[in-house]
Amino acid sequence: MRDRLLAAEKVKAIDWREDALYLLDQRSLPFEANWVACLSAASVAQAIRTMVVRGAPAIGISAAYALVLGAREHLAAGVDWRAALEADFTLLAQSRPTAPNLLWALQRMRERAARVKRGDDPLPALEAEARAIHESDREANLTMAQLGVDLIRKQQGNAQTILTHCHTGALATGGFGTALGVIRGAFLEGMVERVYTGETRPWLQGARLTAWELAHEGIPVTLSTDSAAAHILKTKGITWVIVGADRICANGDVINKIGTYQMAVAAMHHGVRFMVVAASSVIDMSVPTGDELPIEERDASELLEIGGRRIEADVSAYNPVFDVTPSDLIDVIVTEKGAVERPDAAKLAQLMCRKRLH
Incomplete structure (x- = not known):
């Protein structure tokens, strides 16, 4: 591959x-x-x-x-x-x-x-x-792609319909992408029928970047609103949710783009496996759980303004950039050091002691 x-x-x-x-x-x-x-x-x-x-x-x-x-x-x-x-x-x-x-x-x-x-x-x-x-990041992307594809093949084989969130492709890395790298690899192996991606408001990374990258490479992609995720999981035959991570805590809690948490909850409800793909440098063993981290917020104007014009003068806005997905909602974390199924503190500590696979 x-x-x-x-x-x-x-x-x-x-x-x-x-x-x-x-x-x-x-x-x-x-x-x-x-x-x-x-x-x-x-x-x-x-x-x-x-x-x-x-x-x-x-x-x-x-x-x-x-x-x-x-x-x-x-x-x-x-x-x-x-x-x-x-x-x-x-x-x-x-x-x-x-x-x-x-x-x-x-x-x-x-x-x-x-x-x-x-x-x-x-x-x-x-x-x-x-x-x-x-x-090193480029090589890690290649290794993670292979590991992720092997997991998909082992669990369900061909005819995958995948849901992803935000952007985790070549534009976000030094190589082929983390979650999107796995999706690319699975497509090259003839295992992907379609990818669904949300817009990822307010910066529209899913609409502007993920959809663009996938379409640019001829991978079938359908764009939806972020709020359609649970409906898509219920009605579109999704076989995997595959996302990236901005940080992974020692116990396996994942900090990722806002909206990841609710997608993980919906995936568990519908019996859809949830994969997180990220380099081991994202794993922060100094942070015990996701509850220890402050969530970054960006300016309210990103929600209250369209084209530089304020849409409502008399309301405030809450604009968190990330959320925390608890480890018990995650089926597998894939890194360049290996894959960890049902992640917890002991498994991640063991993973971090390994050498890279490439």
Whole structure:
């Protein structure tokens, strides 16, 4: 399957070339494919904050390259690059606080910077580390796709009708996607009849990104409102719900795009298996349960304004970005280290001790 996925690759969101980071602006898709050139750590942090780039893996990769840009900027200015880079670490860490990939990638870059000898040029080492983080995610995507497809084949075989949520494809990662990577792989194996995806309000990642990626590759896809999920599970013969994760807690609770929790509840009611696909860097063993984490909220204007015009002057709005899906609603978590069925704290601790499968 690896060779078939590589041959089918059409979409990428991150491009490091000519000593700059280019990010495909996901705010303008599917209408325009605009690339944003980032030449500093601050410009990458701004791109993360403003949703130019989104998806936990893609955010982490972008932050790694941002530190290369930061170090280059500080060296050109003739300042102490080590001290100046700490401010970049802080700025980037605050750009999207929920995704642990961001902090994981920043810490990995910090550790690599610490190993640079005094007086040596840090840029080759930092760039090599950022490239390694990027390539590692790409390889993880390939491994997860194979593991997820094997699970689908083992449980139900061909003729899959899949429901997914938000966006977990190539645009959100350094490779082929997490949940969408599994769906891509299953389609290449002739196992997918149709994929249903909700809009994912208010940013419409499902409508603008997921549907676009799937249609772009000839995978049959049907778009619906988010609120149609339970009805679709009841009436459309869904065989799997496959989603990604922005963070997974030590006990297997999953923090993902708002709406995931209610989809998991509906899936259990209808006897549909629920798969979470995410790199192991998303698993945060320092957080015991999902109840320990504050849920990020975005500005109320995303709900109260359409085209820059306020739709109602006298109401407030609650705009949580994520929700927590309890582990007892999840059938399997797929990572590049392996798959964990009926996840709990003991199984995840054991998983994190393993080496990668690729």
